[in-house]
Amino acid sequence: MVGNLNFTLDTFILRKLAQELRKKYGDIYEIYLGSTRTIWLNRADMVDEIMLSNNRLAENFNLDEIGVSDKGVLLNRNLDDVMYHRKIFDKTILTSQFGKNITPITQSLFKELESLWKNYGCLEGDKEIDILLWMERLGFECMLKLFTNFRAYALINYYNFLNPKQKVIVPENPLSPIVTEGFIKNLPNFFFIIHHFFFSVKCLLRAPGKRKITNNYLRGKDWLDSNIMNLIKLRKSQIENYSIDELPHHPEVLQQIREELTNVIGTKEDSEITFEDLNKLKYCKAVITEVGRLHTFIPINGRVSLKSVVIDNYKFPANQQFIINAAAIHLDPKNWNNPEEFDPSRFLSSDGDSKNTLMMFGGGPRTCPGRNLGMTQLKILMALIYRKYDIELVDPTAQIKSKYSFINQCYEMKVKIKQRRNIEKEF
Ligand code: HEM
Numbered sequence: 001m002v003g004n005l006n007f008t009l010d011t012f013i014l015r016k017l018a019q020e021l022r023k024k025y026g027d028i029y030e031i032y033l034g035s036t037r038t039i040w041l042n043r044a045d046m047v048d049e050i051m052l053s054n055n056r057l058a059e060n061f062n063l064d065e066i067g068v069s070d071k072g073v074l075l076n077r078n079l080d081d082v083m084y085h086r087k088i089f090d091k092t093i094l095t096s097q098f099g100k101n102i103t104p105i106t107q108s109l110f111k112e113l114e115s116l117w118k119n120y121g122c123l124e125g126d127k128e129i130d131i132l133l134w135m136e137r138l139g140f141e142c143m144l145k146l147f148t149n150f151r152a153y154a155l156i157n158y159y160n161f162l163n164p165k166q167k168v169i170v171p172e173n174p175l176s177p178i179v180t181e182g183f184i185k186n187l188p189n190f191f192f193i194i195h196h197f198f199f200s201v202k203c204l205l206r207a208p209g210k211r212k213i214t215n216n217y218l219r220g221k222d223w224l225d226s227n228i229m230n231l232i233k234l235r236k237s238q239i240e241n242y243s244i245d246e247l248p249h250h251p252e253v254l255q256q257i258r259e260e261l262t263n264v265i266g267t268k269e270d271s272e273i274t275f276e277d278l279n280k281l282k283y284c285k286a287v288i289t290e291v292g293r294l295h296t297f298i299p300i301n302g303r304v305s306l307k308s309v310v311i312d313n314y315k316f317p318a319n320q321q322f323i324i325n326a327a328a329i330h331l332d333p334k335n336w337n338n339p340e341e342f343d344p345s346r347f348l349s350s351d352g353d354s355k356n357t358l359m360m361f362g363g364g365p366r367t368c369p370g371r372n373l374g375m376t377q378l379k380i381l382m383a384l385i386y387r388k389y390d391i392e393l394v395d396p397t398a399q400i401k402s403k404y405s406f407i408n409q410c411y412e413m414k415v416k417i418k419q420r421r422n423i424e425k426e427f
Contacts, residue, residue: 018042018299018328028312031323038321039311042328044335044356046311047303050322051356051364054079055304058321082366089369098146099376100275105145106138106377107273109155110384113138116159117417119166125418128394132413133158135381140184142377152180246291246342247386248393253344254386256283261387269388269420278379286347288378292360294342297408299327301362326359392416 021029027043036058041047057075064070069077076082092098113134114123122129137154144152153170157177160167170177247254260283265273301324308317316322331339335357336346361368368374385391394414401412 018325019331022325022328028314036321038323039316040323040325041311042325043332044329047322047324047329047356047363049309050303050305050311051324051362053303053306054082054365055306056302056366058304058319086365086369093373094369094371096275096372098373099278102142102146102373102377103273103275103278103380106142106380107384109138109141109145110381113155116155116168119168120159120163123389123417123419125390125392125416128414128416130412131391131415131417132410136184138381139377140180150175153177154180154184157181246294247287248391248396250342253287253342257287257382257386260284261383265383265387273380273383275376278376278383281379281383282348283344284379284382285375286344288375288382289347289358289360290342290344293330293336293358295402295408296327296330297360298362299408300325301359303364303366324359326362329357329359332357388420390418390420392418 021031021040022042027041028046029040031038031040041050055077057077059077069075070081073082073085076085117123117129117134120129121127134155137158141152141154144150151171151173152175153173156168156170157180160170160177161181247257260281264280265271265277303322303324305316305318305320305322308315309320310316329335333339356363361371361374392415394416400410402408402410
């Protein structure tokens with residue numbers, strides 16, 4: 001195959017290409033990426049054994065040359081080091097305490113966002129905004145607060161940029177708007193890996209609120225620490241954005257979300273939502289999971305065999321690079337009824353429960369350690385947005401604007417927001 005630049009350009013092309021290759025070459029085939037032989041696996045049962053490997057990328061990707069193969073987590077090939085980091089994740093970000101802490105933080109920052117939206121005059125349903133840009137800043141601010149107890153006031157900075165004649169005073173803080181904005185704006189464009197491989201546990205080991213944040217911190221000097229926020233900012237804002245794109249096309253799903261929200265948290269639009277409430281939002285969780293299936297966040301993932309392995313009667317040596325085509329597995333009719341359809345109710349039944357059919361968070365020993373934290377925050381944002389607001393896509397017929405660079409990224413989402421009236425009467 002020549003010209004695989006397509007991979008980096010557009011998620012839809014990648015998704016289509018993944019489907020085309022599968023149709024043409026079957027469930028297992030090889031592709032040379034440069035001189036590296038990669039074996040592509042497209043069926044859930046084929047990946048069972050290889051997902052148990054705790055190594056993601058083979059030696060011949062020249063990671064040593066750029067100095068990343070022994071750092072952080074994602075691309076680190078020093079497996080003892082990786083497993084040490086993972087143990088710390090298990091005792092920190094994977095625990096419910098992190099979910100409990102992020103719940104009030106997100107609510108109070110969402111209130112700040114709402115008051116800025118109100119000042120900006122965009123809650124009457126007639127003013128276009130790019131909600132992606134607001135959500136990125138909200139996500140960033142939540143994680144900064146969660147991990148450091150500091151604020152960057154990224155939402156206020158963005159508001160002041162949009163509305164220079166009626167600026168809001170930015171409280172004193174150690175981060176300049178230029179640095180914060182540069183950080184937020186540039187990251188989605190950087191080679192994605194940077195978000196991951198510098199990921200470190202250092203910040204988890206320090207007590208929140210005690211660390212010193214300087215402009216250099218976000219400028220890149222201390223990437224090791226800052227990337228934890230990055231990851232989350234991107235991850236969550238992406239899934240949120242895909243949800244915002246799906247829901248206007250599925251009013252029946254939105255209706256069910258709202259029914260569940262009313263049953264669990266009541267009809268008061270500003271009442272406090274607790275971590276316990278979030279655990280009861282089964283339908284909202286199903287919607288988020290369905291978005292994660294259809295818009296696979298990491299559509300193709302890597303694993304390396306630690307010893308020789310037989311897959312579908314083919315024998316492969318140790319240190320073979322495999323590519324797991326999660327996007328194709330997510331659309332495989334053998335795993336899912338009507339796989340192209342957006343149908344969250346499939347996650348309320350047993351459909352999709354089998355092993356490795358859903359890889360929204362990957363799988364095996366390298367599965368995403370931030371999955372609980374990510375899911376909690378997505379549920380709370382879904383509740384905060386949809387219990388109080390109607391969101392209309394400016395152009396509902398347009399294809400979602402997304403691109404692919406290792407992660408599936410949405411880069412623009414123009415919407416109009418309107419505050420709902422008489423919520424109590426609707427039910
Ligand atoms: C909805 C949100 C999220 C999604 C969809 C997601 C998805 C993923 C996926 C698919 C992987 C690859 C797993 C594999 O290879 O098996 C991954 C890895 C990872 N994620 Fe997440 N993630 C999310 C949120 C988070 C959060 C909130 C954090 C941190 C606080 C985080 C930290 C990580 C790390 C450190 C890895 C690398 C793990 C390793 O290499 O061992 N993720 N994530």
